Amino acid sequence: MIPLRDVNPTRTTPFMVYAIIIANILIYLYNGALYPHAQNPLAGYELIPYELVTGKNLGPPIPAGFWVTVFTAMFLHANLLHVGVNMLYLWIFGNNVEDVLGHFRFFAFYLLSGVGAATAQILTDPLSKVPMVGASGAIAGVLAAYLILFPGARIVSLVIYFIIDLPAYVILGFWIFLQIVNSFLIIGSGSQASGGVAFAAHVGGFITGLAITMIFGGRRLLRGRRPVNYSIFTGMHNFLACLLSLK
Numbered sequence: 538m539i540p541l542r543d544v545n546p547t548r549t550t551p552f553m554v555y556a557i558i559i560a561n562i563l564i565y566l567y568n569g570a571l572y573p574h575a576q577n578p579l580a581g582y583e584l585i586p587y588e589l590v591t592g593k594n595l596g597p598p599i600p601a602g603f604w605v606t607v608f609t610a611m612f613l614h615a616n617l618l619h620v621g622v623n624m625l626y627l628w629i630f631g632n633n634v635e636d637v638l639g640h641f642r643f644f645a646f647y648l649l650s651g652v653g654a655a656t657a658q659i660l661t662d663p664l665s666k667v668p669m670v671g672a673s674g675a676i677a678g679v680l681a682a683y684l685i686l687f688p689g690a691r692i693v694s695l696v697i698y699f700i701i702d703l704p705a706y707v708i709l710g711f712w713i714f715l716q717i718v719n720s721f722l723i724i725g726s727g728s729q730a731s732g733g734v735a736f737a738a739h740v741g742g743f744i745t746g747l748a749i750t751m752i753f754g755g756r757r758l759l760r761g762r763r764p765v766n767y768s769i770f771t772g773m774h775n776f777l778a779c780l781l782s783l784k
Contacts, residue, residue: 540629540708541700544691551632553644558624561612561672570616571670583668584610586659595666611651613670623672629692630683631676637686637758650678650746657741674738677716678746684709685750686759716740 568579581597584606588595592603599605614620635643654674658665683690688706696703716739750758 538703538708538711539695540626541693541695543629543633543687543705544693544702545633545687547632547636549636549640551635553635553640553647554627554631557631557644557647557672558627561614561620561624564612565614565617565620568613571613571668579609579613582606582609583613583670584655584658585668586663586665589659590663607652607655608648610655610668610670611648611672611675614672615670619671623676626676627672627679631679633687633690634679634682638682638753642753646682646746646749647675647679649749650681650742651675653678653745654735654738654742657744658735658738661737669735669738671735674735674742677739677742678749680709680712681743681746682750685747685755713743716743 564579568577571577571583581599582605583596585595585603587593588603589606594603614623631643631647634646638646651672651674654677655669658669658674684705688704690705691702692705692708693700693702694708716736
């Protein structure tokens with residue numbers, strides 16, 4: 538199942554979602570795919586659990602120290618498909634979460650979800666020397682918030698060869714199921730590298746997003762919300778989302 542857009546209008550312009558998407562795309566265009574690694578301008582800014590746990594450098598040194606990679610890795614991607622899929626998920630689900638949380642609280646939420654994802658990956662394989670990159674851990678936190686706030690929102694999705702709309706809890710529930718199953722399979726096999734996908738980070742980001750959303754108030758955040766007021770920016774967002782639906 539590939540989500541294409543949601544039928545869930547917003548009241549405000551998702552400036553932070555736009556900014557994060559633009560930043561990720563620009564950084565990818567500047568840095569390029571991760572291979573060959575030695576030619577990347579941002580080589581060394583990937584998160585490597587071994588470096589953080591042991592304090593030993595495996596790649597090009599960076600001035601700020603290893604700890605900064607917890608944040609910088611969220612904005613690096615391995616290839617065009619990697620950044621494209623991540624930004625699609627953020628585009629679809631992030632605007633409604635930002636609409637509820639507010640711009641700056643959403644950005645803090647996004648970063649904290651990414652930190653939770655990195656922490657989970659480090660804890661499951663602390664001596665891994667495989668670089669971890671991508672926004673998917675932080676986006677997993679956004680998905681958790683969306684699931685709590687809008688479980689019944691309709692998501693237009695590509696299912697095999699058909700475009701249908703399904704409730705968010707079906708789409709996101711299937712995604713959660715895949716992450717949990719893959720995480721247990723990888724841990725059971727003794728290896729955290731499965732096609733370069735950090736499933737433990739996805740689970741960690743989702744749990745972090747779930748916890749933060751509940752701390753913020755969960756569905757109580759929706760109380761007293763004003764009706765949607767469309768602006769030129771929200772209209773543009775919905776128009777582009779419709780194009781992505783392939784209709």
